[in-house]
Amino acid sequence: MVACAERLGVPRGSGMFRRALQAVAFLTEEKIAAKVDYLKNTFRWSDAQVRIVVCKAPMVLTISKESLKRRSEFLLSEVGQEPAYVAHRPISVCLSLEGRVRPRYYVVKFLKQNGLLDCNPNLNTVVRMTEKVFVEKLISPHKEAAPQLAEDYATACKGEVPTNFRF
Known part of the structure; x- marks a missing residue:
């Protein structure tokens, strides 16, 4: 789990490291990779932007695909936020x-x-x-x-x- 969290870009000394461990605890490497790909496609994020999001809000990995899709549609289409803006401020992706x-x-x-x-x-x-x-x-x-x-x-x-x- 520790190695997996570190590969996602969350440093051990980070305040979010414990959250990253919680996020990956019950996910296989394949499920994590699939979720990362889904985030990239749904939010139009680059690999670097997904790393930023996971470092700031690792629990994003636990949000269902349907919920992520609704959030993406709302933030990018209805609100008009840019993908990079959302990546650097992922709080609105994680809240209800x-x-x-x-x-x-x-x-x-x-x-x-x-x-x-x-x-x-x-x-x-x-x-x-x-x-x-x-x-x-x-x-x-x-x-x-x-x-x-x-x-x-x-x-x-x-x-x-x-x-x-x-x-």
Whole structure:
């Protein structure tokens, strides 16, 4: 397992080494190679970019192919992020697409389209926020201008797309 994690590019001294060991613990070399190839094809990443992703977020190897495909389609097609950008910031690939990434993206997009945001936060910043901070910074300040926003966000977190979030 140690040798496998190191071959993936995760150094022993890295804070992610333990996560890499957990990720490869129950995977064969063939399954790891297949997942790496799938990541390259699905996200349009080079070998070097896959190494970056695995070093920063080794648990990406444990995400199902179907889930990776949905995340790729969302991040690259709907959000419009570049493959290299996602590779260097893999947090949005690892977090729940339906429960966190997509609902928060919709909130930011709604706020932008309605002229309620002074700044332009990027998706990675938004998904890294704790739930409390996200609500305090992006939902609570707009209670009067968008009274349905908190409810729409809660609905989106359940996997449904509220009418206000259909763009």
